[in-house]
Amino acid sequence: MDKLDFAIRTHFENIADPRKYNIRHKLIDIITIAICALVCGAQTWVHVQEYGESKQHWLKEFLELPNGIPSHDTFGRFFSMLDPKQFTDAFISWSQSIRALIGQIAIDGKTLRASYDKAMEKGAIHMVSAWVVDNGIVLGQVKTGEKSNEITAIPELLKQIELKNVIVSIDAMGTQTAIAQQIIDQKGDYVLALKGNQSTLHDQVRMFFENLKQAPSGPDRFETVDGDHGRIETRRYATSSDIDWLQGKENWASLKTIIQVQRERHVDDKPGTETSYYISSLSGDVQKIARAIRGHWQIENSLHWVLDMTFDEDRCRVRKDHAPANMAVLRHIVLNMIRQEKSFKGGVQTKRLKAGWENNYMLKILNS
Numbered sequence: 585m586d587k588l589d590f591a592i593r594t595h596f597e598n599i600a601d602p603r604k605y606n607i608r609h610k611l612i613d614i615i616t617i618a619i620c621a622l623v624c625g626a627q628t629w630v631h632v633q634e635y636g637e638s639k640q641h642w643l644k645e646f647l648e649l650p651n652g653i654p655s656h657d658t659f660g661r662f663f664s665m666l667d668p669k670q671f672t673d674a675f676i677s678w679s680q681s682i683r684a685l686i687g688q689i690a691i692d693g694k695t696l697r698a699s700y701d702k703a704m705e706k707g708a709i710h711m712v713s714a715w716v717v718d719n720g721i722v723l724g725q726v727k728t729g730e731k732s733n734e735i736t737a738i739p740e741l742l743k744q745i746e747l748k749n750v751i752v753s754i755d756a757m758g759t760q761t762a763i764a765q766q767i768i769d770q771k772g773d774y775v776l777a778l779k780g781n782q783s784t785l786h787d788q789v790r791m792f793f794e795n796l797k798q799a800p801s802g803p804d805r806f807e808t809v810d811g812d813h814g815r816i817e818t819r820r821y822a823t824s825s826d827i828d829w830l831q832g833k834e835n836w837a838s839l840k841t842i843i844q845v846q847r848e849r850h851v852d853d854k855p856g857t858e859t860s861y862y863i864s865s866l867s868g869d870v871q872k873i874a875r876a877i878r879g880h881w882q883i884e885n886s887l888h889w890v891l892d893m894t895f896d897e898d899r900c901r902v903r904k905d906h907a908p909a910n911m912a913v914l915r916h917i918v919l920n921m922i923r924q925e926k927s928f929k930g931g932v933q934t935k936r937l938k939a940g941w942e943n944n945y946m947l948k949i950l951n952s
Contacts, residue, residue: 595678602665608651624940629656664905676724688717690883715883722916747772753880768837778861793844804870820846821874840867924952
């Protein structure tokens, strides 16, 4: 048996090879070297080639490498031609195979700022990701079309994911009747943010909670207080299932609860307040709804922030054809692998450094 019996081979080696002529390097070799290089901090195809050449003797233990390490031009051409949908489908297949018990999936989008190509009049690409709140992995992602937005990408992403008994949380862009219906049809539940894109519904919910402020008894309530580094944040959650009066409620599949969240922050003794509103198909448990709303922000703090600060995603200059979308998939693969490797307790960046220093630890990440 190969020294490396890793799931990448099972899920990625059958992707259709975009190359037609003069194929000197195996597809799975190219993908595996790229993944290993990104684990260790590579940002460009030149970096990927340099990693491969420096680790060629070790890589040869489990890859064929019939013609050595591909050049940076070969890596660039391959990932610019590779069908991003096929690559994404393979990624989702792999992610679903490593998924643990899932209680909540957070959906959100992120623009890869440096992926625009001014010369080709090509805008920066925007990726919509599904983040598993419970175990910190990316379950899937879809690139929005050049002339569309998250509203069209979210349904495409959701239909590829098993949602039974899962809470799906989405920010205001995804608060659409069709998306709510799809989640219910797939046997899930939703918590959806309300803002100006649903202004009538938002105003009704806001006025309901404002009118209850002086009432002797009101909706179910829950409060949390967090504090560190001179910051104290109090969150006050209020929910109500009294929605018979709500105009248009019949348009929202299985709508049961409306929610108000008041956030009061004190940073170095300077106060600030913010109030947000949500709708949900959940009922009767204000603490469960509060956990879902709080958990949603993991996708910003544990995915988008890490991609920017640790992987430097917003400054990545890879931009030719399909390469930016495929590079985004590679980063998600790498982040999932690093997060699933539990033998070493360091953070993401420390694990990346350790993998570059120790081949045996890289094997642990690949086999995670």
